[in-house]
Amino acid sequence: MGIFSRRQTDVIEPTPVAGAGVPAARASTTGAALDPTLRALTGRWTIDRPHSRIGFSVRHAMVTTVRGAFSDYDSTLYFDGARPSESRADLVIRVASVDTGVEQRDAHLIGPDFFDARRHPEMVFRSTSAFHEGGESFRMTGELTIRGVTRPVDLQLDYLGSVLDPFGYERAGFDGTTTIDRTEWGLAYDQRLKNGGAMVSEKVRLQFDISAIRVTSSPS
Numbered sequence: 001m002g003i004f005s006r007r008q009t010d011v012i013e014p015t016p017v018a019g020a021g022v023p024a025a026r027a028s029t030t031g032a033a034l035d036p037t038l039r040a041l042t043g044r045w046t047i048d049r050p051h052s053r054i055g056f057s058v059r060h061a062m063v064t065t066v067r068g069a070f071s072d073y074d075s076t077l078y079f080d081g082a083r084p085s086e087s088r089a090d091l092v093i094r095v096a097s098v099d100t101g102v103e104q105r106d107a108h109l110i111g112p113d114f115f116d117a118r119r120h121p122e123m124v125f126r127s128t129s130a131f132h133e134g135g136e137s138f139r140m141t142g143e144l145t146i147r148g149v150t151r152p153v154d155l156q157l158d159y160l161g162s163v164l165d166p167f168g169y170e171r172a173g174f175d176g177t178t179t180i181d182r183t184e185w186g187l188a189y190d191q192r193l194k195n196g197g198a199m200v201s202e203k204v205r206l207q208f209d210i211s212a213i214r215v216t217s218s219p220s
Helices: 036-041 103-109
Strands: 043-047 053-060 064-070 073-079 088-094 122-134 137-146 149-164 170-181 200-214
Touching: 036 149, 064 103, 122 149, 149 200
Parallel strands: none
Antiparallel strands: 043 073, 043 200, 053 064, 053 200, 073 088, 088 122, 122 137, 137 149, 149 170, 170 200
16 A cells, blocks of 8 residues: 555556445544645545455454455445545445465364355445544544344544546545454354463454546546
């Protein structure tokens, strides 16, 4: 995601791709103004999968971190640069596409101990509100559904910039993070270590490294 910069003026060389409750903290009361360039981003976008990552990280055996990502998902994004509160996002992830780099571990994750992909093939995020916190930081509240359980989540979003690529696609970059307790969604696997610690932490960090393409843009 480092290819995006608010000060960047050069184009990049991507692979052309066709579109593939706790209340959130309120916007700063200091009256921080929106960057005028954000107004130009108003419109519909979709996530460019080859240049994005929808992933997670979780502590394993209390001493290391396992990271994984999902490769199969659909997205609908609407960004309102003048009124960020009108922005919204929908993301449908096929959990069977999880990849941690270890086939045996991936098979365990899509089984009954975790995602139970046979009965619950999709994980869904639908936004309910958005707030501008100042500068390039936003906060989006939404509903996350896993294993048929829907609960609210609070997503921190940072705008990384926009660029017009050599193929005429307008791109915008965002980083998003949130941390959830997996047991609240029924992912209750609870193997314990001899010292009483958890083999797999209950806390899971979700990470959204987004390269979005404007849907209405056409290559020149």
